[in-house]
Amino acid sequence: MYQRLLPRAKRMRHMATDAEALLWRQLRAHRFAGFKFKRQQPLEPFIADFVCFASRVVIEVDGGQHGDAVAYDERRTRWLATQGFMVLRFWNDEVLLKTSLVLDAICFALHER
Incomplete structure (x- = not known):
């Protein structure tokens, strides 16, 4: 099923919302406290925005x-x-308007795990 989800995940990477793009700029390339994130990652049977x-x-x-x-x-x-x-769920407006709180x-979640 991973192979079925991968093309969709790749398309989704190019269609990010403004909130997803803003968050990705903070998370990518180990920029966020040294943690590695992937975006639009297939996790059978779903695709996670970030993991x-x-x-x-x-x-x-x-x-x-949603x-x-x-x-x-x-x-x-x-x-x-x-x-x-652990799933953290944020609304677009939270990411855009309250970025530092997000x-x-x-x-906090990353360090608690």
């Missing part, structure tokens, strides 16, 4: 479309938890 495998932390950046997908997001979070991941929350 740090070393700390088993997944970061999801949600836009308005207001209609609450059940799907809850199922996804439960599945990721069964795989040992980064603090991410830093």
